[in-house]
Amino acid sequence: MSALNIWVVCEPSGTDITTTSKELLSEAVRLNATVSAVSWGPHTDGLSDLTGSWGAHHFYDLGDLGGVLPGSVVAATVASLVSEGTPDAVLIPASTDGRDIAGCLSAFLDAPVLTNITGLREGPDLLSEHTLFGGTQAAFARNLGSAPSIMVVRPKSFAVGTPAAASASRVAVTPVTPRVRLVNIASSHIEQRNGPALDDAQVVVSGGRGLGDAASYGLVEELATLLGGAPGASRAIVDAGWVPYSHQVGQTGATVKPTLYVACGISGATQHMVGMKGSTYIVAVNKDPDAPIFSLSDFGVVGDVHNVLPALIAALRARS
Amino acid sequence: MKVVVCVKQIPDPAVVGSLDEAFRLRRTGKVILDDADTYGVEVALRLVEAAGEGEVSLVSMGDATDVTGIRSALAMGAVRATVVSDPLLRGADALTTAKVLAAVISRDEPDIVIAATESSDGYTGTLPVQLACLLELPAVTFATSVAIEGGVVVAQRQTEAGYDEVRAALPAVVTVTAGVVEPRYATFKGIMAAKSRTVDVLTVADLGLDAHSLAVRQEVVSVEVTPEKSAGEKFVDDGTGAQRIIAYLERVKVLSGGGS
Numbered sequence: 001m002s003a004l005n006i007w008v009v010c011e012p013s014g015t016d017i018t019t020t021s022k023e024l025l026s027e028a029v030r031l032n033a034t035v036s037a038v039s040w041g042p043h044t045d046g047l048s049d050l051t052g053s054w055g056a057h058h059f060y061d062l063g064d065l066g067g068v069l070p071g072s073v074v075a076a077t078v079a080s081l082v083s084e085g086t087p088d089a090v091l092i093p094a095s096t097d098g099r100d101i102a103g104c105l106s107a108f109l110d111a112p113v114l115t116n117i118t119g120l121r122e123g124p125d126l127l128s129e130h131t132l133f134g135g136t137q138a139a140f141a142r143n144l145g146s147a148p149s150i151m152v153v154r155p156k157s158f159a160v161g162t163p164a165a166a167s168a169s170r171v172a173v174t175p176v177t178p179r180v181r182l183v184n185i186a187s188s189h190i191e192q193r194n195g196p197a198l199d200d201a202q203v204v205v206s207g208g209r210g211l212g213d214a215a216s217y218g219l220v221e222e223l224a225t226l227l228g229g230a231p232g233a234s235r236a237i238v239d240a241g242w243v244p245y246s247h248q249v250g251q252t253g254a255t256v257k258p259t260l261y262v263a264c265g266i267s268g269a270t271q272h273m274v275g276m277k278g279s280t281y282i283v284a285v286n287k288d289p290d291a292p293i294f295s296l297s298d299f300g301v302v303g304d305v306h307n308v309l310p311a312l313i314a315a316l317r318a319r320s
Numbered sequence: 321m322k323v324v325v326c327v328k329q330i331p332d333p334a335v336v337g338s339l340d341e342a343f344r345l346r347r348t349g350k351v352i353l354d355d356a357d358t359y360g361v362e363v364a365l366r367l368v369e370a371a372g373e374g375e376v377s378l379v380s381m382g383d384a385t386d387v388t389g390i391r392s393a394l395a396m397g398a399v400r401a402t403v404v405s406d407p408l409l410r411g412a413d414a415l416t417t418a419k420v421l422a423a424v425i426s427r428d429e430p431d432i433v434i435a436a437t438e439s440s441d442g443y444t445g446t447l448p449v450q451l452a453c454l455l456e457l458p459a460v461t462f463a464t465s466v467a468i469e470g471g472v473v474v475a476q477r478q479t480e481a482g483y484d485e486v487r488a489a490l491p492a493v494v495t496v497t498a499g500v501v502e503p504r505y506a507t508f509k510g511i512m513a514a515k516s517r518t519v520d521v522l523t524v525a526d527l528g529l530d531a532h533s534l535a536v537r538q539e540v541v542s543v544e545v546t547p548e549k550s551a552g553e554k555f556v557d558d559g560t561g562a563q564r565i566i567a568y569l570e571r572v573k574v575l576s577g578g579g580s
């Protein structure tokens with residue numbers, strides 16, 4: 001089989017690209033593919049070097065799109081480019097903008113899209129891996145249509161490689177105007193967070209409905225701070241309005257893979273576990289000895305969060 | 321204000337799913353309205369109420385043997401439903417589903433089309449955007465609040481870091497997240513009214529769609545059982561829980577061995 005030709009949609013993050021984008025570039029390199037990166041935004045100047053260091057040979061630079069949602073514009077542009085270059089696959093991060101891009105690209109190319117991918121496997125065809133039923137089974141799928149396969153990959157599916165001293169050849173591209181009207185971004189709001197970002201933190205302490213009330217989430221935040229980590233949450237307490245969505249861990253929230261994950265008053269629904277089961281060490285505190293979270297935890301305490309967490313906080317404070 | 325809401329009947333998500341011999345999610349057993357769709361119906365009803373005129377209708381694709389789930393969305397206040405049900409569509413991927421729904425919706429020319437961000441069974445999460453592109457409408461996705469101001473949809477769009485306020489002129493497709501509003505309970509009057517509301521059942525041929533364009537173009541080649549993780553240590557807190565967690569964290573070197 002000749003070398004794969006893989007394009008990676010690299011989502012900008014300030015002057016950098018997102019961690020998931022780097023994970024996808026790294027995996028494309030591992031598959032020995034010829035790699036092209038696609039990115040956009042007001043700060044693409046340094047991205048030839050940056051994407052090149054992560055393994056891209058070519059960098060398609062769409063430049064600043066103005067204050068609009070990137071989905072349809074990036075998709076229309078990639079659609080026009082791939083009809084010339086025909087990659088085997090276009091890898092797209094499973095983020096809000098990434099999912100918009102994938103949906104539009106699928107419609108513009110009249111090609112199906114494979115989503116929620118957690119792994120890739122090389123064979124006669126490139127196969128995508130999908131986690132089923134909370135991680136008890138894995139399905140492998142392939143695209144039967146013409147190339148490219150549009151593949152939307154979940155964060156933390158691949159390890160990031162080691163950046164090399166290399167640069168990608170930059171191809172300046174004029175963004176294509178899509179046949180749909182654009183969506184304007186009137187303003188952006190960043191939720192304030194102290195400490196590391198949820199998806200980059202080495203320690204994540206999450207709280208669930210077992211905390212009893214919104215005020216008790218303070219225990220989770222304090223414990224996270226003492227452990228140098230980030231506070232997370234189950235969807236139950238996000239939906240209840242105790243904490244913002246940006247804290248949610250799970251199938252419809254963030255995927256985290258910290259060294260330590262502490263689940264406090266979380267039952268361990270399959271949709272929560274797919275977002276954190278890759279953590280190295282999992283500690284759970286739950287008063288129900290039969291809570292499903294204990295099937296995944298390395299160290300489980302059957303107890304009340306209102307006893308265990310304050311004691312843990314006091315003990316950690318005494319150490320520092 | 322004409323609002324169309326895309327809804328789906330799914331197997332009860334509380335029951336652990338299984339796959340059939342063709343690696344498709346088994347859809348035997350009772351189906352219910354996807355809870356994620358109740359938010360879309362609620363948002364749609366509120367938009368019509370705010371506009372002071374208009375109506376909410378439903379579109380769905382799937383087996384129409386049992387439409388109890390669709391009727392529960394009608395009981396909330398939608399006035400009619402169209403369900404495309406055809407054996408040809410078994411195993412349809414999201415793009416095919418989008419083509420079918422687009423064929424129904426384009427006959428209605430709604431001001432706004434609402435869908436859940438993703439379904440609770442397949443959670444592909446691309447269908448509404450594919451639908452928007454096929455209808456040549458802008459897609460306002462991941463909305464946590466939606467309002468119409470002078471022919472423009474104004475929404476808060478959830479992002480990884482917080483939210484954006486976004487705007488698009490109507491007509492448009494909007495996807496809403498769960499928890500954005502409290503879906504209303506159907507009243508007794510609503511449930512009675514829903515019984516007499518029309519549920520149109522259509523086939524691919526009724527829509528004039530070319531079966532060839534709906535062919536399945538992706539397949540599952542294998543399913544493997546993931547090795548189960550062996551259960552870790554577990555003990556009942558007797559007041560020493562915190563100390564034992566600390567000892568464990570020292571053992572795995574997440575905490576440096578303080579003092580000991």
Ligand SMILES: Cc1cc2nc3c(=O)[nH]c(=O)nc-3n(C[C@H](O)[C@H](O)[C@H](O)COP(=O)(O)OP(=O)(O)OC[C@H]3O[C@@H](n4cnc5c(N)ncnc54)[C@H](O)[C@@H]3O)c2cc1C
Binds near residue numbers: 265286305441443
């Ligand atoms: C399509 C779909 C997507 C979803 N996506 C996500 C997702 O991304 N993330 C997510 O988290 N969920 C998700 N869910 C929801 C998921 O199914 C669960 O409903 C949710 O995770 C439950 O949250 P919880 O564990 O906080 O609450 P519960 O399930 O109510 O569990 C609370 C736990 O706290 C324990 N408890 C109670 N009191 C105490 C106490 N004093 N001390 C100690 N323990 C106590 C109880 O024993 C119980 O185990 C999704 C669901 C669907 C259908």
